[in-house]
Amino acid sequence: MTPNTTDTSGVATSSQSREDEAMPTSDSTYATRPENDNVELAVEVFSMLADATRVRLILTLRSGEQAVNDLAAAVGKSPTVVSQHLAKLRLTRIVTTRHEGTRVFYRLTDEHAANLVDEALKQAEHAMGTPHHHQANNLPSA
Numbered sequence: 026m027t028p029n030t031t032d033t034s035g036v037a038t039s040s041q042s043r044e045d046e047a048m049p050t051s052d053s054t055y056a057t058r059p060e061n062d063n064v065e066l067a068v069e070v071f072s073m074l075a076d077a078t079r080v081r082l083i084l085t086l087r088s089g090e091q092a093v094n095d096l097a098a099a100v101g102k103s104p105t106v107v108s109q110h111l112a113k114l115r116l117t118r119i120v121t122t123r124h125e126g127t128r129v130f131y132r133l134t135d136e137h138a139a140n141l142v143d144e145a146l147k148q149a150e151h152a153m154g155t156p157h158h159h160q161a162n163n164l165p166s167a
Contacts, residue, residue: 073117090132
């Protein structure tokens, strides 16, 4: 615990600056060391999410399974372009497919990619100023 001191106004302050404070940690059971073998795989996941069309597809698929034409309309791209992006997402197991006749339906494999997208969008809000999720009127009342 950081000792507190009193400033000239009589207000207790921390003697340690915010820059020196450790970042919050998650309860993850995964190793957090840089030599973890999964780091390279995590980079591949981030590279899949480093495309606006793929991020939009993930956001759209959060509502459930959809066919390519429906996804194309939702993200404003041609079915051919969307199919190419979905193929990449499928190779990295971010999405899975179900066939019904000649139609292919896509869905998110699990919630992890959607959670990453959510966190990235929150981080993007930080870059633009005080994000919505940190505004005073969004904090729970005491």
